[in-house]
Every structure is written in C-alpha cells, then in structure tokens.
Amino acid sequence: MAIPSSTAALSGSKKRKRIAADEAARKPKSKLKDLPVITKAVLLRPAPKSKKPVEPSSDEDEEEDEDEDMGSGSEEGDDEDGLASRQAEMLRLEEEIVSAKTATARTKGLNSLLEQLEDESEEIVIMTAVGLCRTFCRLMSRGQLVRHKDHSPEQLKMVKEAKESYINYLNSLGDMLEGGEGTSLKLAMRLLKEESIHMKPSEDYYFPFLTYGVIIKHLLLSDSPDLVTVFATEYVYEFSDLRLEFFKAIPTVSKEVPLSNTRYSENLFNILYNLKDLPSTSEELTDLNLYISAPTKKKHPLYLIASHQRYFQETWLTLLSRPLPSKQRDVLTILPKRIIPHFPNPRLLMDYLTDTYNTGGVIALLALQGLFNLMMSHNLDYPNFFPKLYALLDRDLMHVKYRSRFFRLLELFLNSSHLPAVLVASFIKRMARLCLAAPPSAIVTVIPFTYNLMRLHPTCTFMLHRVLGKEVDSKALLTGGYADPFNEDEVDPLKTGALESSLWELETLQSHYHPNVATLAKILSEQFTKQQYGLEDFLDHSYTSMLEAEMSKKITRDPVVEYIVPKKILFEEGKKDDDDILPSAQNMLLELWDFE
Incomplete structure (x- = not known):
C-alpha cells in the first residue's frame, strides 16, 4: 500500500517539525519497506461546499466574516495540531512496543493502541489501524511473534500476549471490513503477506x-x-x-x-x-500469479x-x-458451461436440480436443462426427465415471456431420432391442443416446430394423414360426433395414446382469423419437401412485432372490402346505377341520412 511518509504529515509548524525530527532521530532504521503510514493528507478532508447563494455584504459584514474566517482557521489549525500530536504519540508508542523488554510494557502499549480503535473519530481509528499494522509487521520481521526453544519464560509470555493482541487487532479489522472501510482490506492483506513470510513454522511454503x-x-x-x-x-x-x-x-x-x-x-x-x-x-x-512465495x-x-x-x-x-431464491435463475444459467465442466463429480448436483424443478416456471425449465446436460455428458440415469418436461406444457406457457427460451430448449431435448415415436407424438399432440387457445404469436412457433419433429420422426405423420385423408372430421369431433383417443389427463407421455390420434387442431388453423397463421398452417397439408425450418425465425414473435410487420408491409394492390364493388354508395331516389347487377331498390342509407 503506497502511502506518503510521516514526515510530510508533521509539517506545517516549527514545533511539529522539531517533534518529528526528534522522533526520527530516536527511531531505529527498519529493514521493512513500504510499511503503511498514515498522513495528514489522508486524515484531513476538505469541508463540504455550501450550496447557498452568496449575498452582497456591507463593510461591517466583511469584517465579521474576516473574524469568522480567522476563528475557523484557528479551529482547523487546532485540529491539525491535535492529529499531529496523536501521530507523534503513536510513533512513540510504536517504538516502545517494539523495543519493550517485558511482557507488561509491550502489552500496555498494544492495549493503549487497541483502545483507540474504539474512538468516535474516523480519522483517528484509521490512523491507529495503520499504526498497529506497522507495529505488528515490525514485530513479525524481528521474530517476536513466534516461539523459539531458546526463549526465556518472560520472552514466551511476551510472544503469547503479543499474539493475543494481534488476534484482537485482526477482529477489529474484521469489524471495519463489515462496515465497508476500504483501508482495512489493504491492511489485512498486508498482514497476510507478512505473516506468510515471517511466521511460517519451517522453510517450506506456508499460507x-x-x-x-x-x-x-x-x-x-x-x-x-x-x-x-x-x-x-x-x-x-x-x-x-x-x-x-x-x-x-x-x-x-x-x-x-x-x-x-x-x-x-x-x-x-x-x-x-x-x-x-x-x-x-x-x-x-x-506459470501461476501468486500473492505469496511459491511452494x-x-x-x-x-x-x-x-x-x-x-x-x-x-x-x-x-x-x-x-437459501438463495433470488439468484436461482442466474445459477442455473451458468451451470452447464461454467460450473459443471469444473466439477469432478457433477452427479452431486442432481438433488439440487430436482429440488429446484419443483419451484415451477422458468426455474423448472432451467433445472431440466442442467439435468439434460448431466444425462448427455455424464451418463446420468434420470427416467423422470421427459414426464417432468411434458408436465411443463400447459396453457400458461403460451402466454409467458420465457416462451421462446422454452421452445429453444425443447428443440434441444427432442432433437434426437433415437427417441420413441410414441413419446414425440405426445409432445406434438399436446402443443397442437394448446394452439386452440394460444395467441397467434405462439401458434406461428408451434407449426414449424411440429414440422421439424415430423421430419425427424416420420411415424408421427400418420397423425396428420388421418385428418388430410378425411378419416377424422374435425367438425364432427368438435360437435361430439367423434371420440379422440388422446388422453389429455395422462401425465406419462408414453401412455397418452397420441400416436393413434390425429392433428385435427392444426387442420382447423388453416381457417384461422389471422392470415399469417392460416398461411403457415397450410404447409402441413403440402408435401414435406423442406428439410426443416429455422426455429429462430419464429421464436421471437409477439403482438408488437406482428403489428409492426403489418404496418410496414408494402401494399401492391388495394384490398377488396366487398364481393361486388359498386361505383357509387349514395345516389338519389329513382336514379339507378349503371351496374345491372345491383338491385334497383331504394337506397335505405340515403333515406336514413335525409333530414328534410
């Protein structure tokens, strides 16, 4: 910690210079370098500037201001003198502590400095903390905090009591750390380095x-x-x-x-x-960057x-x-790439991930991502993975903001041709059923997602052929004339009967009120010539994006609002339009707007 020397702190008056010179003369030269030293520049802080506007004053007011300035200047001088005298007294105590010959004298000096750490003045507390750090560093360098075989009983007592004072000082620095005092961190880390050098029990590495x-x-x-x-x-x-x-x-x-x-x-x-x-x-x-000497x-x-x-x-x-509920999402986000690769036994995370899944929502989805990573990379056997994933497909999913994240991960989980077609069919049927009450922004994601799954699992296309081949009449099913074999209440995706069912829900989307949904749903009625759709192009749709797309669309021709477009909307009674197709009856709209 680079802090100016104490000589500058005692400058400002001849008396303080003389005291500093005397103390420096009595002080033996230390071999330690860059020891922390508190200075007046650190202790004295400028007073806050007043925010009140300056008003013009008379001559008498100026004289009073001069008197006040002189008074404030004297108070500042007194404060400087007080801090300088404290500094000088501290330096004297340091010398007495280091050169003490008895345990009583050393303990008395250390206790005197430790008591000053309880002072109400922040400047004095910091100055004392720096002085104690300097003192203990000197004691360590002289070997006066380590027991030796040739020590006398008095020397052993000195070492014991000095170490107790050192522990008390570390606890005081700890209290300062809890309070957010930045100087205490530098002092503590300096003591850590000095302790590793001068207090190791042998010549080997010591931390x-x-x-x-x-x-x-x-x-x-x-x-x-x-x-x-x-x-x-x-x-x-x-x-x-x-x-x-x-x-x-x-x-x-x-x-x-x-x-x-x-x-x-x-x-x-x-x-x-x-x-x-x-x-x-x-x-x-x-080649490591080490704080203390290498082993x-x-x-x-x-x-x-x-x-x-x-x-x-x-x-x-x-x-x-x-318990850290507010950070669970952040932990699960970095788990696959920044935590699991550095774990010798990643399976120890299974209990945490399964417990986190029970919280539901996006947290449950991210927990399943961690479990999936363990299954794929570390051969974890977790048979409940797909039932838990299937349970997350509910009506709320289509309306939440993390919907796009869910479909990204769902594509990752189901993107394997080794999965049984019965399992994949349950996911397809469940998503199709959710489209009946989903917003258009969600439906445009489900349709290409279903297309990709069918290309990966061709057996699931029989669900679509039953509708296209008119084996299942969607109107009859809606009116109760046909019983769908799909069991919506079954929690096991292998037992839902979805593969024997049909995708009549997607067939009804071809007549959806939103033109984009209706057009996109028609791809399921055509031949599957495209290998797959890029799901990223459909994930981030929302009402806002769809509205902006409609507003920015270039219109090549005017839209037709009626099947038969008349040349005139309002015409006088008895006057017929040129179009022979239009009826010759009276215009009721003209009669309603006739106020005569």
Missing part, C-alpha cells in the same frame, strides 16, 4: 489460512458490495493461491454463519458468479488441477445448500 479465514468471513458479512468487488477483482481473481485458499476456506467459514444471513450468501454468490477463466488442465498451472514441492495442491476442481466443487455445493 496463513486462519488469518485469511477471518478476512473472508468478515468481508462476506460486509454491507458494502463495492468492497467485496474490490476484494474479488484485486485479489481472488488475480492470484491463484488466494483463489484456491478462498475455495478451501468457504466450507469452514460458512458453518459459522447462519443460513438466514442472506447478505453473506449474496456476497459469496457475486464473487463466484463473476469468477471466470478457471484452469481446466494441469498445463495451465505451470517448493512439485506435487503441492496448488499445482494439481484435481485440487482446484475439488475445492471449487465444495464451494459451490456449500453455496447451493444455502
């Missing part, structure tokens, strides 16, 4: 997972989405070791957070939802793709076990 777990927990409980985004983009997405340890920490951290805490779940979802470009092969783990062992989990996928799977399963 301070306990400290990282505290950071993750409090950050996911934060009410600041922007701070969560900063943590994700600058740390989790950027460094492979932080991403892997994040996956490892989530199952443990989530146990400490109640399921009713939706803020935690939403923050975790936002991080995982925007996580992209995960490694999929071991070759992608050879020396070649078989370390950081270099094994199986470890990344296993912890990624555990993280997502942990999130999916928490």
Whole structure:
C-alpha cells in the first residue's frame, strides 16, 4: 500500500517539525519497506461546499466574516495540531512496543493502541489501524511473534500476549471490513503477506489460512458490495493461491454463519458468479500469479488441477445448500458451461436440480436443462426427465415471456431420432391442443416446430394423414360426433395414446382469423419437401412485432372490402346505377341520412 511518509504529515509548524525530527532521530532504521503510514493528507478532508447563494455584504459584514474566517482557521489549525500530536504519540508508542523488554510494557502499549480503535473519530481509528499494522509487521520481521526453544519464560509470555493482541487487532479489522472501510482490506492483506513470510513454522511454503479465514468471513458479512468487488477483482481473481485458499476456506467459514444471513450468501454468490477463466488442465498451472512465495514441492495442491476442481466443487455445493431464491435463475444459467465442466463429480448436483424443478416456471425449465446436460455428458440415469418436461406444457406457457427460451430448449431435448415415436407424438399432440387457445404469436412457433419433429420422426405423420385423408372430421369431433383417443389427463407421455390420434387442431388453423397463421398452417397439408425450418425465425414473435410487420408491409394492390364493388354508395331516389347487377331498390342509407 503506497502511502506518503510521516514526515510530510508533521509539517506545517516549527514545533511539529522539531517533534518529528526528534522522533526520527530516536527511531531505529527498519529493514521493512513500504510499511503503511498514515498522513495528514489522508486524515484531513476538505469541508463540504455550501450550496447557498452568496449575498452582497456591507463593510461591517466583511469584517465579521474576516473574524469568522480567522476563528475557523484557528479551529482547523487546532485540529491539525491535535492529529499531529496523536501521530507523534503513536510513533512513540510504536517504538516502545517494539523495543519493550517485558511482557507488561509491550502489552500496555498494544492495549493503549487497541483502545483507540474504539474512538468516535474516523480519522483517528484509521490512523491507529495503520499504526498497529506497522507495529505488528515490525514485530513479525524481528521474530517476536513466534516461539523459539531458546526463549526465556518472560520472552514466551511476551510472544503469547503479543499474539493475543494481534488476534484482537485482526477482529477489529474484521469489524471495519463489515462496515465497508476500504483501508482495512489493504491492511489485512498486508498482514497476510507478512505473516506468510515471517511466521511460517519451517522453510517450506506456508499460507496463513486462519488469518485469511477471518478476512473472508468478515468481508462476506460486509454491507458494502463495492468492497467485496474490490476484494474479488484485486485479489481472488488475480492470484491463484488466494483463489484456491478462498475455495478451501468457504466450507469452514460458512458453518459459522447462519443460513438466514442472506447478505453473506449474496456476497459469496457475486464473487463466484463473476469468477471466470478457471484452469481446466494441469498445463495451465505451470506459470501461476501468486500473492505469496511459491511452494517448493512439485506435487503441492496448488499445482494439481484435481485440487482446484475439488475445492471449487465444495464451494459451490456449500453455496447451493444455502437459501438463495433470488439468484436461482442466474445459477442455473451458468451451470452447464461454467460450473459443471469444473466439477469432478457433477452427479452431486442432481438433488439440487430436482429440488429446484419443483419451484415451477422458468426455474423448472432451467433445472431440466442442467439435468439434460448431466444425462448427455455424464451418463446420468434420470427416467423422470421427459414426464417432468411434458408436465411443463400447459396453457400458461403460451402466454409467458420465457416462451421462446422454452421452445429453444425443447428443440434441444427432442432433437434426437433415437427417441420413441410414441413419446414425440405426445409432445406434438399436446402443443397442437394448446394452439386452440394460444395467441397467434405462439401458434406461428408451434407449426414449424411440429414440422421439424415430423421430419425427424416420420411415424408421427400418420397423425396428420388421418385428418388430410378425411378419416377424422374435425367438425364432427368438435360437435361430439367423434371420440379422440388422446388422453389429455395422462401425465406419462408414453401412455397418452397420441400416436393413434390425429392433428385435427392444426387442420382447423388453416381457417384461422389471422392470415399469417392460416398461411403457415397450410404447409402441413403440402408435401414435406423442406428439410426443416429455422426455429429462430419464429421464436421471437409477439403482438408488437406482428403489428409492426403489418404496418410496414408494402401494399401492391388495394384490398377488396366487398364481393361486388359498386361505383357509387349514395345516389338519389329513382336514379339507378349503371351496374345491372345491383338491385334497383331504394337506397335505405340515403333515406336514413335525409333530414328534410
């Protein structure tokens, strides 16, 4: 964290310069570089400008304003002096803490700084947090937070009490993270790096997972989405070791957070939802961008793709076990391409998908898409798939906004010549029955969809031949003179009897009131010369698009409104029209409009 040095913060008066010089003279040179230092530029913030208009003032008012300016200037100077004295006192305490010879002296100094974290002033709290971070970093670099065999009892006591103060400081930073304080995130991540360097038990790789777990927990409980985004983009997405340890920490951290805490779940979802470009092969783990030093062992989990996928799977399963109804649709959308390919055992998602299906609507449809992916790519045996898909074909489907998404997925599910014709016939008959009460924008999608299914399953064309061959009279069926063998109440598509039925519903569409529907329905009465129709050309039709098409259509000839077009509509009584076809009776319309 690049922050200016403390010398600039103490400039402004000779007294402050002298104090800074004395403190700098007494301060030993530290080998650490870029340690966080709070400055006056960080602490002092400009006062908000007044929005009131400036009014002209007299000489007396100007004198009063000058007095007020002098008074406000003195108050600002007092504030600067107060912060400078606090800074000087903090630097003195830091030196005493680092150079303390007894546990009592060090603990007293640390407790004095920790108490200042409870101050009401935000500037003082931030200044104290930065000072404590600087202090603990110096203690780590000198090995004063790690036990050694040659330590005396007093030194062991110093290490123990200093570590307790360090834990209290981490918890205080956690509270600041929950409040959305951005400086606390940088301080916590700086401590994480220093701890991995100076507090590892051996010369091998060491990651301070306990400290990282505290950071993750409090950050996911934060009410600041922007701070969560900063943590994700600058740390989790950027460094492979932080991403892997994040996956490892989530199952443990989530146990400490109640399921009713939706803020935690939403923050975790936002991080995982925007996580992209995960490694999929071991070759992608050879040159990693790491936040701390790389491990020396070649078989370390950081270099094994199986470890990344296993912890990624555990993280997502942990999130999916928490109630998150507002994000279900987003999860199901990215499930086939961004979640399942990185799961070592995708079958673990079956319970989640089946439970999600029970919610109904588009959520159920997306859940079936995930199950279909598992069936096709991972040999999942799920015999209830097509009955559940068949149950989604109801009257409401033709009127909802996700209708186009449904037909896209339905085409994907039924686009296989290995499916039994009895099953496909049930779907065709069910859609044809729904067309009787469907809007024209939905019917123009069902007709080409039915055409494509019949081309893929020629056996289903017998349903159409029974109508075209006049084996079934649609008028007689409508009047009750014919019993349709199709059982509309049957939930199993293999037992509906649709293949023995007919598509009289589609035959009636040839006389539909909408000309586009009537014209399109006639393709079922002609020879099937076209291989198939592009369903995308018919999916996004709506009342608006159909109306715009009619309004923008170029008319080549005037439409005929009557079978016999008279030359005149109104003519005088006794005066006949030239057309011999028109009757010679009196014009009743002319009589009605006669007001004499």
